[in-house]
Amino acid sequence: MARASLSGFPEWLPDQRIVEQRVLDVIARTFELHGFASVQTRAVEPLGELLRKGETSKEVYVLSRLQADEGEAPADEVDRLGLHFDLTVPFARYVVEHAGRLTFPFKRYQIQPVWRGERPQDGRFREFWQADIDVVGDGELPFHLEVDVALVAAEALTALGALGLPPVRMLVNNRKVVEGFYAGIGLDRTEEVLRVVDKLAKIGPDDVARLLREEVGASEAQVEACLALSRLGGDVTVVDQVRDLADRYAVVTADDPARALLATGLGELSALLEAAEQRAPGVVAADLSVARGLDYYTGSVYETVLLGHENLGSICSGGRYDSLATDGKRTFPGVGISIGVSRLLSRLFSADLVRATRSVPTAVLVAVVDEDRRAASDAIAATLRSRGIPTDVAPTAAKFGKQIRYADRRGIPFVWFPGSDEPGSDQAAHGEVKDIRSGEQVAADPAMWSPPAEDLWPRVVAVVPQ
C-alpha cells in the first residue's frame, strides 16, 4: 500500500542525493584540511544526559522496545533512551566518556542526523542532518580558537558557492559584551534578558520592550539601552559604538566585574572581526542582537544567513561554552559551530538553485547485443571499471533504441556497443562508444578509452535563471 510522506522527515530522490553527497564532501574536506578528526556518536543518549540543560524536553523522541523482555524492569527516567536533538550534547558526553583516550585540545567534526519532535515548517524538520565542528580543551581553551571555528565554517560555506550556494553572511556577537552591558546598566538577570532579546527577529522591538518590562522588570531607560545595543552591528568600528553606548548609559559607573566583562568581550569581538576581515573578507559582520537562546554559551556566538534567503533563518550557528562537558573533576571548555545541512539542501531544491548533471554515478552504459553475449558486455564493463570509470550494463538485450533510452532517462552520457569479437582473432573489435548527447560515435578499446574528465562522475551545477 502506498503511504503518504511523513511530514518533517524529508527524503531526497537520487539526483538530489547526489547534491547532498557533494555538499557533504565539500564540508567534510574543508573540515579535514583544517585538521578536524571525524567522530560519530550513537543516535541515542540517556534522557538524563539529554535533559541536563533543560528547555528542550518537549522536542525529545523517547525510545521503548515494542516488546520488552518479560520481567525486564522499566528503566529509570534518567536511564531511558532518547534520540539526540543536536550533536553538541552527545559530543560533550563522548569527550567526558573517552577523555582518557583523546588528545586535547581535541578538534572533531561530526556529520549526522538529529531528531526533534517539533512541528515541521519550511526549513524546520523532525529529522535533519547537521555538520558540526568543535574544539574542546582540557581545563582551558585559548580564545583564538573562537576565531578559527567561525572562519572554518565560513570557508566551508563559501566553498559551497562553487556548487551554486548563494553567498552567506555570518553574524557574530559575544556573550561577555552583552552580559557585561546588561549588568552594567543594572539588569542582573542576564540570561532572562538574553532569552527575551533572542526573540527580536520573531516578535519585533515593541514586544521585546514589553517583555523586558514585564518579565525582567526593566526600566524605560534599560529597555531603551537594550534595544539600542541590539541595533548595533557591522564592521570592527562597532566596538567603539558599543563603548559610546555604554558611556551614554553610564556603564562606566557600574561595578568592576560588569565593566571588566564588557571590556574583555569587546576585545574578543574586535579580534574576531579583524581576523575575519583578513582571512574571509566580507563574510563576517557583528550583530549585537544575536543572542542564541542556549544558556551554555559564554563568549563568541555565531549565526549565519543565506543572502537573499534570510527568511530561512540561521543555517550555521554556534558559540563558545565553558562548562558543557564536565565529569565533576575535570571541565572541558569548547567552541563549536553547526551547519544545518538539511535546511540548506531543502532551500537549494525548493528554490531550484542547483542540479546534478545526472541521477546515477554511471558514465557509460554497455549495451547487450543478445542475452547469449551478455558475458562480452560484462567483460567490457569490468575493464572500464578497473580503470575507474563508473559503468553499467543494459538490463536486457532490448532493441538498441530502448537501451539508449535507458541511458538517456538517467543522464548517462555514453553508450558502448560491443563489437563482434571473433574468438581467436588478433584484433578484437571492441566496439564503438556513442556520446548520446551529440550523437558522435567512435571505435574504441575499453582498455584505452576514457570519457572527458567532466563526464566521469556526476557534477553539481548552479541552475542559471531563465
Added chain:
Amino acid sequence: MARASLSGFPEWLPDQRIVEQRVLDVIARTFELHGFASVQTRAVEPLGELLRKGETSKEVYVLSRLQADEGEAPADEVDRLGLHFDLTVPFARYVVEHAGRLTFPFKRYQIQPVWRGERPQDGRFREFWQADIDVVGDGELPFHLEVDVALVAAEALTALGALGLPPVRMLVNNRKVVEGFYAGIGLDRTEEVLRVVDKLAKIGPDDVARLLREEVGASEAQVEACLALSRLGGDVTVVDQVRDLADRYAVVTADDPARALLATGLGELSALLEAAEQRAPGVVAADLSVARGLDYYTGSVYETVLLGHENLGSICSGGRYDSLATDGKRTFPGVGISIGVSRLLSRLFSADLVRATRSVPTAVLVAVVDEDRRAASDAIAATLRSRGIPTDVAPTAAKFGKQIRYADRRGIPFVWFPGSDEPGSDQAAHGEVKDIRSGEQVAADPAMWSPPAEDLWPRVVAVVPQ
C-alpha cells in the same frame, strides 16, 4: 558525571573512525563503479510498515514524544513510528512511494545505521551500520541481476583486503532448489522446513532432525533427505549431486511443479556459480544449508563468512525477493545484499587486524613562535591548505618541544617552523619543515613543498602479527 558506555551502541575513537571511513569509501566506490545510485531513507517508519513481514516485532524500537502536544490524539498503532531494523523494508517503501519519479530497473546503494532491541553479543549490536545494494524492477527482474549483486558485494569485500580485511567466502543457495526438493520429497510446508534448517549451524543436525519430526511432521526418510541436502556444497558440480540426491529420494516421481521448481533453481544456481568462478575466482561457493530465515526470499540467497573468523557469523547476506515492494497494483521484484559494516569493524578492531597511520587528518602542524606572530603561522597553514594539504596550527606558543609532542601524540608526521619573515624583505624566510619520525629538517616554501603522497592523508594498513 561520567557514564558507562551503553551496551550494544558501539562508538569508535578517532583513529578507529578513520578505518571506518576508509572501509565505507571502498564499499561506496565499488557500488558507484557498478552504477548504483546512493539513497538514504529516514530513520523511522510507521509500525504498520515495519511489522508487515512479522517476526521481528520484538526487535523494534518505538518512538514517542517526551511531551506530546496537549490534546494530541494518540497515534493508531500502525501509524506509530519505529526505528528501521534493516534497510530493505524502508527501501521497499521508498520505491513504492517514489515509483513515479524513479527509473526501473532501479539500482541503489544505501549506507546507514539500523536499530534492533535485541540482546547485544559479540558482533551483534543494538545500533549498527549496514551497506546495502538492491536492484528493483517494475513488474519483472531478470535473473542475471542475482549474479551481479552477489559479485558486486564480493568485489567490495575483496577490495577491503587492501586495508587488511581477511579473505571472505560467499556461500550461496537458491530457494527454488530447496523448496522444490522439499516439496518433491513430500514436505509441503517448505517455509517451516526452511526455518528449522536455518538453525543448523546453531543447534546442530540432531536437534534439526528432532524439530523436523516434531514440528513439521517429517518422516525418517524425509529428515535424512533434508540433512543430506544441507551437507552438499562446493563448486558447480554440486548441481549434479543435488540431482543425484533428488533421484535417490524419488523426487523424480513428484508432481510437476516441484520438479520444475527444482530444475529452474538448479539452472540458476549453476549459472551463478559459473559466472562467479569466471568473475571472482575462489570467492563464491554453494552451500545447500544456507536458508536465510526471512520469508520473502524466492531465488538466490547469500551469506558470507570472514575466513578465520567464521564464529562472527555472516558479514554479508541477502537474496532475491518477488513481492516485498508492492502498492497493490504494481509489484517491484528485487534482489539485494547487505554488508554488516559494524560487525566487520568490531572484529577488525577486537582482533587488532588493521590500524590507521594517525588519529587526525592532519599532515602538517605549523608551530607558533609566539602568540603575537600567530598570524604568520595561520598564513603558512592557509597556503598549505589551499594546495590540498591538511594542516593544523599549534594551539599555544609553547616551547617547540611541547609543540612537537602535540604532533607526535596525534601521529602528525611533519612540523613546520615559521621563519623570521621580515616585512619588506624580498626573500621571505618561510621556515623549515621537520619530519618528526626521521628528524630530518629542511628549508621550505609553503607554496611549493608537499609531503610524500603516502603521508598526505591517514592510511589504513594491515597489522602484521608479531
